[in-house]
Amino acid sequence: MLKESNHMKILKIDNGKGLYFKEPDQWIGIDQIGKEDLLTLLDNAISGDFEMDEFDTAALQNKAHQIIYKHLYQKFNELNENKSRFKDESEQLYKSAIEKYTEAISSENN
């Protein structure tokens, strides 16, 4: 899944453990992941292309790692189908009004 080397990797399996990307050269055990880390991963994931090691029960020895990795993998995989959903949904309400007023402001400036 998404194995291009220039993509940011956010989840990987190494030496029987699930790890998540904290910052360059810093990978942390997935059992340590908290809600703030998840929000940062989400921001990273939607700002560009991302990749993850495929979920593999056999490769993950720790049962808790299996549970967390499985959920994160599924959820980020779904997200990959439509990364602009947060932006699109939040812009729904005022899209045309912002366009209208921005247009009015710029024509007044000219």
Added chain:
Amino acid sequence: MKKIDLHIHTKASPYSDSVYDFSISKLQEYVEKLSIDCIAITNHNLFDLEQFNQISEQIEITVLPGIEIDIEKGHLLLISESTELDDFKTKCNQVEHLIQNKSDYISIAQLKEIFVDLSKYLLVPHYDKDPILKPEIIEQLKPFITSGEVSSAKKFKYCINDTNSLVPVLFSDLRFTHQMTEFSPRQTFIDIDDKSLRAIKTCLMDKNKVFLHHSEGHRFFQIFENGQKLSTGLNVILGERSSGKTYTLKTISRLYENVKHIKQFELLETDEEKDKKKFDELLTTKQSSVSEQFLKEFKEVVEDVLKIDRKENDKRIESYLTSLLKVAAEEDKMDVYSKCTLFNESKFIETNNETLKQLVEATELLIENAQYRTLIDKHISKKILQELAVDLMKKYEEVQQKNLKVRWVNSLVTNVQKELQSSTASEHVKDIDFYNVLLEKEKLEKFENIAAQIKKEKVIEQKDIRRFKIVASTKRFTGAQELKNKSGIQQTAFSGAFPLYDSPIQFLEELKKMERIPETEFYKYFVDVSYKILNEHDAEVSGGERSEFNLLDRIQHAHHYDFLLIDEPESSFDNLFLKNEVNEQIRQISKTVPVIVVTHNNTVGASIKPDYILYTKKEIVDGKAVYKIFSGNPADTILKTVDGEEINNYNIMLNCLEAGDSAYVERKQSYENLKN
């Protein structure tokens, strides 16, 4: 001077009218009887060319083609020249096609797209007549709109005197059917010789060229189809018993809408106790706006507090504390699952962006408002408001985006937690939204304070009506029966709730248990508002004073009506009250509303100084009763019928108001003797 009626219906529209059969003979009769010079056929959202041609052939006066369009939730008359009828029909067909049910209407853009050059037509909106076309829509249709249709002579006169109003026009808006027995004389006189649409349009740009009456400007208007006129001010009807005075008032009530008719003896009390109760109930209903206004904010507080589940919040805190203590005690027993950070992770709280939304709406209102444009522009430019709106909207989007992300993370955390927690016997910390729990606790404390304040008995409003005073005071409920009376529901008992009356939260919780009491009315059971009428000595009014108050109150409220009719007020009130209180009020209200008073009494008939006098007379001709109306100015020596028959005004005044010449002289002599 030409008499025009540019609002006439001849064909039922499937969505705006009930079915009726058009009668050309009734239309012919109408045009002849009321001496009309020009009409326009304006059916709802349709134009029937074939029928229009038939009408034009059979009616001898000018007939203009038109249509009454449902536009932006109001009505607009669009009248064309009689040339290019096929083109007009094609355009009207497009309107007909767009209106496919009762709630459909076309937009301004669609109107412009269909009729292209609006300057070719006469556009007259429903102006002070339902359903009105909103002022902002009329504003957008300027300069094509210069005149507006009103529904009564009163409104016509108001628009003439108000510098900001459009040029008013009064039209019949009649549907001509075989069943019609009388016609309402609602037409407009315009100062033109030529009856072309161009001439009418020019005339309707100038308030000095439109009139209610052909020779009397706006001081008079036609009331009956036979040409009988009335003053737009104060009219007095005199006449002997059974001469048709009350009948005349009833005819006006039947012919016109929005008429306030104070009937003879209507206000007189017959059963003091019953009438007082009725009066108090009526007063409470009429003044209910005072109570609603006073309790408005409290109502909102109650509605908000109702959403709080106090017991559930207590339970959540307890459950949180128990789980926290257990987790702490079992720390050494933690396994691979419970050691994960997500195992006990709390959820993100979403940011409430309702305030941002309200700010955006408020800014948009400032940008779009046309009514107070100049004032707004004086303080802040539209450009700055637009920039503010864009920034607020972008901020809203930012907050919204963050909330969506937070929701996404929370859902992920929940799923992971569920599976981790089901895989272990270790206790986990129960999630709780402390912010919300504390906020709700604070709200409940505030509610208790407000409820205690609102129950303090005090006068909340005083209103003077002439020599009377209406006093509204708050009053604590003193028992379960009072609460029950307030609810008006027989099959309910407040015996469980009333003991908790002084503990607002528990009281509210008890009300919640009462199925028959709607939640939206809970706020009414915290404090009652009572009303009383006091006289000039600050004492409660007597039965007679209550009747007097009722009369004055009704006259004062006649502002909302198009006519005020009063039938023999002297039957119920004494002369001093009529002279000192009533006459002045009637004169005052007659400056804005046409008033017609029937009387035998010289205090009302003569002292009130009417603008116009009508004298009704019954004559038996060939065994049949014929009712005649003679009318004229009070100073005229002769009063005349519409057919020119004359009668002496002096004799009438003496006969009707003073019981004849000799009685008058005799009475005058008696007073002189007494005086000397």
